[in-house]
Amino acid sequence: MCKEATTERKGGIYIHIPFCVQKCIYCNFYSTTDLSLTRDFLSALKTEIRIRRAALQEFNTIYIGGGTPSVMPPEQIEELFEKLYKNFSVVPDAEITMEVNPGTVDLPALKRYRKVGINRLSIGVQSFSEKNLRFLRRIHSASDAIKTIQEARNADFSNISLDLIYGLPGQTLKSWEKDLTKALEFAPEHLSCYMLTYEPHTPLTSALNKKHFSPLGEKETGELFMATPSFLARNGYLQYEISNYSLRGIFPSMHNQKYWSFHPYTGLGPSAHSFSGNIRFWNHRSVTRYIEVLKKEQLPIENKEVLNREQKMIEAIYLGLRQTDGIDLENFHANFHKRFEEIFKNVVALLENKKYLEMNQGRCFLSPQGMLFLDSIAGMFAGTDF
Numbered sequence: 001m002c003k004e005a006t007t008e009r010k011g012g013i014y015i016h017i018p019f020c021v022q023k024c025i026y027c028n029f030y031s032t033t034d035l036s037l038t039r040d041f042l043s044a045l046k047t048e049i050r051i052r053r054a055a056l057q058e059f060n061t062i063y064i065g066g067g068t069p070s071v072m073p074p075e076q077i078e079e080l081f082e083k084l085y086k087n088f089s090v091v092p093d094a095e096i097t098m099e100v101n102p103g104t105v106d107l108p109a110l111k112r113y114r115k116v117g118i119n120r121l122s123i124g125v126q127s128f129s130e131k132n133l134r135f136l137r138r139i140h141s142a143s144d145a146i147k148t149i150q151e152a153r154n155a156d157f158s159n160i161s162l163d164l165i166y167g168l169p170g171q172t173l174k175s176w177e178k179d180l181t182k183a184l185e186f187a188p189e190h191l192s193c194y195m196l197t198y199e200p201h202t203p204l205t206s207a208l209n210k211k212h213f214s215p216l217g218e219k220e221t222g223e224l225f226m227a228t229p230s231f232l233a234r235n236g237y238l239q240y241e242i243s244n245y246s247l248r249g250i251f252p253s254m255h256n257q258k259y260w261s262f263h264p265y266t267g268l269g270p271s272a273h274s275f276s277g278n279i280r281f282w283n284h285r286s287v288t289r290y291i292e293v294l295k296k297e298q299l300p301i302e303n304k305e306v307l308n309r310e311q312k313m314i315e316a317i318y319l320g321l322r323q324t325d326g327i328d329l330e331n332f333h334a335n336f337h338k339r340f341e342e343i344f345k346n347v348v349a350l351l352e353n354k355k356y357l358e359m360n361q362g363r364c365f366l367s368p369q370g371m372l373f374l375d376s377i378a379g380m381f382a383g384t385d386f
């Protein structure tokens with residue numbers, strides 16, 4: 001959805017903490033397991049915060065992601081926030097999220113996070129099945145995950161999101177619903193349910209190519225994808241994005257919505273992306289390179305791109321279609337001076353005919369079935385001559 005023309009434009013801050021205890025088999029995010037670098041990394045991050053200080057802009061979301069931010073000692077997280085608050089203007093009721101992984105946090109650490117202003121936790125549970133956790137090479141057990149959720153509540157976190165993965169080898173609808181049911185026992189305010197994907201250069205894909213296991217079939221994976229929104233809706237969780245659900249529709253991630261709506265965000269840390277207007281730029285991926293460059297008091301920017309109107313339009317369509325609200329046709333016209341329904345009438349008619357897409361009340365959105373083919377449908381719009 002392209003909300004540029006209608007909503008206020010406070011910024012978001014994303015901080016990438018590039019450390020993990022060990023690499024999970026499916027992961028292609030940038031992170032290193034060399035935890036001896038955390039102190040040098042923090043010094044570099046503080047330098048980046050100082051150089052990029054934004055005195056005039058107000059920020060209403062902060063997201064500390066990774067990697068596994070909770071592998072940083074709590075005193076380093078406190079130091080980070082002290083620096084951040086000094087250099088960026090964060091509004092008092094800002095949504096401040098930190099990703100934590102079971103097995104890397106305890107109650108005292110969670111209490112310290114709460115004290116520095118973190119008010120939302122995203123907990124990397126992934127599954128409550130020991131077999132699945134072992135397959136994914138997570139460092140934690142199901143009981144570690146349960147302990148972290150309970151400790152988060154005890155540390156006064158009233159906005160918790162749980163990450164779950166589905167589409168694992170051998171998974172059935174019954175076993176996936178068992179995982180979801182377990183998650184719902186803790187009444188999280190938010191759930192992210194990600195389909196397992198086979199990314200290039202991951203140990204998972206390499207094991208698949210060597211036929212070390214049989215992946216779940218496309219049909220079976222599609223069934224889990226289709227069953228998830230209705231199962232969660234019956235339990236009070238409304239889907240607002242392809243992988244995201246909010247309790248009674250009132251706890252969506254404000255920060256992630258910025259990414260899908262072209263709101264400005266400032267990314268700090270290795271590989272972090274920043275965006276404002278039409279410009280996107282990103283930092284070096286390697287933590288050692290990041291540290292080196294900042295030691296010289298230089299910005300760690302690796303590259304940037306300037307989006308032209310057509311590129312931004314295609315992104316707006318892709319980002320809009322991944323949200324259940326879809327594309328706001330009036331906003332689209334206000335932003336791009338073209339009528340969506342006119343320039344894409346052939347693609348729209350074709351997709352409506354297949355029941356993959358609907359046009360209703362000034363919006364264009366995908367049906368649950370259409371969401372399953374989001375990438376190829378977005379490709380059809382991108383391939384239109386407009």
Ligand code: SF4
Nearest residue numbers: 020023024027066067
């Ligand atoms: S903990 Fe998260 S970031 Fe780290 S390797 Fe696993 S999936 Fe990737």
